[in-house]
Structures are given as C-alpha cells and as structure tokens.
Amino acid sequence: MLGKNHTPDVATLFAEDAQRIRQFSLLDQAWLLDYSRLPLTGDGYGQLQQLARDAGLEAAVANLFGGEIVNPSERRPALHMALRADDPSSFPGADPDQCLARDRDGFLALAESLFNGDRGLTDLIHVGIGGSDLGPRLVSDALDVDQSAVRVHWLSTVDARRLDRLLAELDPARTGVVIASKSFSTEETLLQARALREWLGERFASQAWAATAMPERAADFGIDRAHVLPFPEWTGGRFSLWSSVGVSAAARLGRACFRELLRGAAAADLCFSGPDRNQSLALHLALLMHFLRRDLSAPSLGIVAYDPRLALLGDFLQQLVMESLGKGVDLEDVPLRQSTSPLVFGGRGTDLQHSIFQALHQAPDSHPLILAGVLEPGHGRDDWHRVQLSHLLAQATAMARGRDDERPCRRLPGNRPVMVLMARRLDARSLGFLLASFEHAVFALSVLWSINPFDQWGVEEGKRLAARFNTALAERGEPDFDDWLDLTNRGMRD
Ligand code: F6P
Numbered sequence: 001m002l003g004k005n006h007t008p009d010v011a012t013l014f015a016e017d018a019q020r021i022r023q024f025s026l027l028d029q030a031w032l033l034d035y036s037r038l039p040l041t042g043d044g045y046g047q048l049q050q051l052a053r054d055a056g057l058e059a060a061v062a063n064l065f066g067g068e069i070v071n072p073s074e075r076r077p078a079l080h081m082a083l084r085a086d087d088p089s090s091f092p093g094a095d096p097d098q099c100l101a102r103d104r105d106g107f108l109a110l111a112e113s114l115f116n117g118d119r120g121l122t123d124l125i126h127v128g129i130g131g132s133d134l135g136p137r138l139v140s141d142a143l144d145v146d147q148s149a150v151r152v153h154w155l156s157t158v159d160a161r162r163l164d165r166l167l168a169e170l171d172p173a174r175t176g177v178v179i180a181s182k183s184f185s186t187e188e189t190l191l192q193a194r195a196l197r198e199w200l201g202e203r204f205a206s207q208a209w210a211a212t213a214m215p216e217r218a219a220d221f222g223i224d225r226a227h228v229l230p231f232p233e234w235t236g237g238r239f240s241l242w243s244s245v246g247v248s249a250a251a252r253l254g255r256a257c258f259r260e261l262l263r264g265a266a267a268a269d270l271c272f273s274g275p276d277r278n279q280s281l282a283l284h285l286a287l288l289m290h291f292l293r294r295d296l297s298a299p300s301l302g303i304v305a306y307d308p309r310l311a312l313l314g315d316f317l318q319q320l321v322m323e324s325l326g327k328g329v330d331l332e333d334v335p336l337r338q339s340t341s342p343l344v345f346g347g348r349g350t351d352l353q354h355s356i357f358q359a360l361h362q363a364p365d366s367h368p369l370i371l372a373g374v375l376e377p378g379h380g381r382d383d384w385h386r387v388q389l390s391h392l393l394a395q396a397t398a399m400a401r402g403r404d405d406e407r408p409c410r411r412l413p414g415n416r417p418v419m420v421l422m423a424r425r426l427d428a429r430s431l432g433f434l435l436a437s438f439e440h441a442v443f444a445l446s447v448l449w450s451i452n453p454f455d456q457w458g459v460e461e462g463k464r465l466a467a468r469f470n471t472a473l474a475e476r477g478e479p480d481f482d483d484w485l486d487l488t489n490r491g492m493r494d
Helices: 010-016 042-054 057-065 096-116 134-143 160-169 187-207 215-221 244-253 255-273 281-295 313-325 349-353 357-362 382-401 428-449 457-476 481-493
Strands: 025-028 031-034 123-127 151-155 175-180 208-212 228-230 300-305 343-348 369-374 418-423
Touching (some): 010 382, 025 281, 031 281, 042 057, 042 428, 096 244, 096 255, 123 187, 123 244, 134 244, 134 313, 151 244, 160 187, 175 187, 175 244, 187 215, 187 457, 208 215, 208 244, 215 228, 255 428, 281 300, 281 428, 300 313, 313 343, 313 428, 343 349, 357 382, 369 382, 382 418, 418 428
Parallel strands (some): 123 175, 208 228, 300 343, 300 369
Antiparallel strands (some): 025 031, 031 418
C-alpha cells in the first residue's frame, strides 16, 4: 500500500496517465467524487477494497440493516435508515408502531401546518445542540427557499445575550418552541427551554413541542403529551436528522421537500446495502478517509464548501466523524494502537482562502481536504457562481500540483491530498443522499477500525465535572481570580 513513506508525485501520476481522472473519480447518482489528486494507484485502491472485505464489511452491513445490536455498549441497534424508509417494517427491530409511522407522519403533519401558517405562528425557536441542531440547521440552510410562514431561530450553545435579543423582538403569541433533545437531559438545552417556557407562560402548552426519545421527561417538563414527537432510542443523536428532530427544518422547507430529503437518504441506504456497494459513494469515502488517516497518517480532514448552501457541512461532519470514530478502545474494549478519528474542521470556500489556506499550501504539515461544490448555482448570478467554481478548481490544482519558483518563499510543495465532491444540483434528494452516504462511510470506517461508532461515553465526564463546578461557582457568587484559581486547583486535586 502506498503511504506516507513512498508517496508518488501526483503531477507525475497525471503525466503518465491521461485517463487517471476517469479511473480515480466516481459518479454515484447526483454526486461526482474526484480522488484523482490523491497519491493513489490502481492497485492501491484495490487493496483498500480488499481491506473492507477482510474486515467483514458485508456481514457488518447485514447486521446494521438487520437491526442487530451494533452499539454493544448501549446494547442497541442503530436503525436510522428505518426513519427514512418508505416501509420501516422492512427493518427487523424497527417496529412501525414504535412511533415510526406516527413520528414521521406526526411531525411532518405538524411541520406542514407551521409551513402553511395554519397555526397563526410567525416564528419558531428550535433549541437543541449537537445532533439535535447540526443536521436540521444544515438542511434548513441549504434548501431554504423562503416559502414558509415561519421564521426558524436556532439556539444551541448557552448565549444569554442572543436569547434576550431574540425574545425582545418576537411576539410570544405568534412564536412556537421546539425542544429537540434525544435524552431530554442536556443541560444547555434545558436551561434555554426553561427560559422559553417562562416566556411563553400559559401559551407553553399550545405552542411548545418536544422531539425526544424520552417522552416522559418531556411531559414532566410541561410539554403537552399530544405535542411530544417521540423517536426510538436506537436513533443516535448525530443520526437523528431523519426523525422528529428535523421538524423545525421541515417547517421551514415544507413536508414535500423533507420527504425528498428522506428519499435521497434512502437511496444512499440502497446503494450501501446492495450488491453494488463497491461502486457506492459511501464506501469510496470510507476507503479514502481510511487511506488518508491510516496510510498517509494525516491527523486532520478539512471540509470546505464552495457553495454557501453547504457552509454547515463541515460542522455536521465534524460531529458525525469525530463523535462516531473518536474512540480509544475497540469493540472488545482493547485499547487501540492505531489512530482513529481525524480532527475534522471546515467552513466556506473562499473565506478559508483568506485564513488557513496559506498554511495548507506551504507549512510542512499536510492537512487533507474535501472541497465540495455544485455545478448549478441555484441563483441568477452566474458570474458569481463561476467565481466559486474557479476558486475550487484553482485551490485543488495548486494543492496537488504545487508551484516552483526561484524564490523559496514563493514555492508551493504540492502533493497536498485533496478530494473534490461535486453535485450537478443541490436539492433535497441530492443532499439527503450525501449526508446518508457520509453516515455509512463512518459506519464502514468503524468496521475497518473495529470500533463502536454509535456511543459517545467520552463526553460524560465533562458533564459530570461541569455540574460540580456549577455548584461551587454558585456558592461563591461573583468569582474573582482567586476564586477561579482555587477552583482550578481543587478541580485538579480533590
Ligand atoms: O455530545 C453528546 C451528545 O449526546 C450528542 O451525541 C448529542 O447529539 C448531543 O449531545 C445532544 O444530546 P440530546 O439530543 O440528548 O440533547
């Protein structure tokens, strides 16, 4: 396998093979994946495919889609595919009566009523964090065509100033609230939810909803039971976009558009679980991310959107990849000797050219990138879109080819690993397909690395310590620096 120690010069690979671009690119439904600029040869990719076979990917996919326990530490299946299937009962373990049908029809019916203005609401505040925020906000941002009767305001991290400003401009009589929380116990979400409950007052019962896997906790919080939009516990938070957690996005996009998103994701499920998996975008992404992380030992992966509608793709993938693959032990609880998740970062294309691209071009460390773009602009300013596409191509080319110059400070070493993901057009179906493909790529990587992608025990200790520090800070009123240093010291010594 080619790797960090004997990495071929990519410009030479292109010079030697005029057909390289065809052999090292894949068109899977609406997405073109171009990995020709990676230091990979034909047999190198074949070896990656063999690796997947040797890791037992076939059986693992059958277990995933068969509703087997693929999340052993929480003894759960992971059936987020059932949430977007036309027939959930085709997934063993996904009991259609387990609120799936009601969940999808229930929350989409609510979303449609909000989208149409049937409830007289002009604004909807969605409060949630992590998977209860990122996916819905991404699809809402990407697909919004300003036809909804409600404006959606997304609250995630605790930002008192933001909340106060928002509540000052909204009318409680015309504002709905969605509390999105699988556990219905996330501190940041409940803190804001309590403020919203107080702000709505007696309207809370009629204008607040909860998307959660813990209906009883939502009811105890004061959510009317008819306004609880439950989803099954086997839905991972970062895989919950397809559940009632997506209700606010659906209120912005409309039922038909959200159903198209589900169908696009279901199409990716079909590709990944079917006989043509080797030609799927999902498996290509998995094997190439494995090549970058394990063969090139690249510590990071940048997701750069050269279409503003995909600006949040990096944030979404940051959680999906790092919370799924950022593990320290394997499925047998044996400490892992090899690297797992890369540090995923991301943002918008030309903005990042004015901040991090200098280092990405010339600093000694190499940080692989996935540049994502869309051929059709989705707006009327073709010349503006041409700027996006030309910079995408320019950056990918400069990263890979480099540039010689008699002055060393002007040289670009090139051979910086970069992949390009292009859609013909960005619509609900193509976006759903992309996001689900990345979900399956992460699952496939977890099989290659023998880890559980569906739990996230690493975040629990921080939550426990924060509760203790909160109590200690409350006892001190307005802390000064001495208090702060004392708390720091006690935190490390007690
Ligand atoms: O970051 C930990 C985590 O549990 C994520 O997996 C999840 O998406 C997020 O917190 C929010 O959790 P909940 O939806 O239960 O509020």
